[in-house]
Amino acid sequence: MIHPHTELRYINSEMGFGVFATKFIPKGTITWALDELDQVLESSEVKKLDKYREKIVNKYSYRNHDGKYILCWDLGRYVNHSFHANCMGTAYEFEVAIRDIHPGEQLTDDYGTLNIDVPFECMAEEGTDRKIVYPDDLLKYHEEWDQKVIKALKHFYDVEQPLLHLVLPEYMEKVKEAVKEQVLQDSIKSIYYDREKSR
Numbered sequence: 001m002i003h004p005h006t007e008l009r010y011i012n013s014e015m016g017f018g019v020f021a022t023k024f025i026p027k028g029t030i031t032w033a034l035d036e037l038d039q040v041l042e043s044s045e046v047k048k049l050d051k052y053r054e055k056i057v058n059k060y061s062y063r064n065h066d067g068k069y070i071l072c073w074d075l076g077r078y079v080n081h082s083f084h085a086n087c088m089g090t091a092y093e094f095e096v097a098i099r100d101i102h103p104g105e106q107l108t109d110d111y112g113t114l115n116i117d118v119p120f121e122c123m124a125e126e127g128t129d130r131k132i133v134y135p136d137d138l139l140k141y142h143e144e145w146d147q148k149v150i151k152a153l154k155h156f157y158d159v160e161q162p163l164l165h166l167v168l169p170e171y172m173e174k175v176k177e178a179v180k181e182q183v184l185q186d187s188i189k190s191i192y193y194d195r196e197k198s199r
Contacts, residue, residue, distance in 0.1 A: 001035045002076040004162050006107060011080075014123075018080045018106045025101040028155025031087045032076050033094040033166035039071040040064075062114035065191045081120070082108035083128040088148050089113040091186035092171035094163070096156075098148040112137025113145065115193040135195075142189035149188070153178050 005023040010016070025031065046057050046069055060077040061069040071077065079087070085108040087095045101107060111120055111133045120133040134140075156179045167175065174185045 001033055001037070001163060001166060002072070002074050002079070003029065003031045003107075006075060008075050008078055011106075015080060017078045019075050019078050020106050021101045021103055023103055025097050025107075026155065026159045027097050027100050028152045028159050029097045029101075030094050030161055030163040030167070031097050031101075031107055032072075032079070033163045034070065035073075035166050037073040038076075039069075039073065041069040041071060043067055043069070058117070063117070063193050064115070065193055067115075067193045067195070079107050079109050081111040081122060081133065083110060083122070083125050083130045084108075085110040088145055088152070089188055089191070090149055091184070091188055091190045092167065092175060094167055094171075096149060096152045098152045110137075110141075110145070112141060113188060113191075115191070136192075138189055138192040142187050142192075146184055146187050146189075150178065150182050150184060154182065 002019060003021075003025060005021060005025060006019050007022050008017050009020050011018050041057065041061070046054055049057065057069055057071055061071040064070055086097060086099050086101050086105070087107050087109050088098045089095050089109070095109065111122075115138070116133060116135055119135070122131060122133060124131065153175065156175065178184050
């Protein structure tokens with residue numbers, strides 16, 4: 001489920017739609033959390049779909065560490081990529097704002113955290129040499145991404161958390177420790193889907 005203070009807006013013909021903040025979302029806020037309405041699809045199920053629906057699933061879903069496709073039921077599926085993303089995934093099935101997000105600002109992810117199936121060529125962005133998202137980016141950038149999450153979680157209990165009830169109890173204990181000790185028990189690397197092992 002995406003943060004309630006967001007809305008879908010059309011950007012342009014190249015980008016399509018995006019998710020924008022309607023109110024201030026401070027650093028440390030959960031911006032998305034997996035919930036029971038999100039569809040969890042086995043790879044075998046996706047392959048049995050007609051070409052049109054398979055294309056939609058491939059475009060709007062991400063893959064978890066087991067290789068299952070997660071298709072968000074709400075606006076979460078429209079969050080766009082940025083190499084300077086303001087939201088970052090965790091090993092605990094939620095994303096967090098890694099900096100303040102202001103009203104009218106687009107929420108963005110780094111698609112490198114999403115276990116994409118094929119390289120994804122992106123629009124050029126200033127301040128980075130990265131131009132393509134690769135399926136193994138989690139193995140390359142997890143330490144940098146973990147540090148951003150740790151710095152954001154420092155503010156976890158100082159901000160309003162409308163999605164807190166969606167975080168599973170077994171994850172909450174680890175989140176509490178991360179907030180207190182500023183150390184993650186589980187790196188985002190742990191959600192990497194190793195296609196070689198699954199064959």
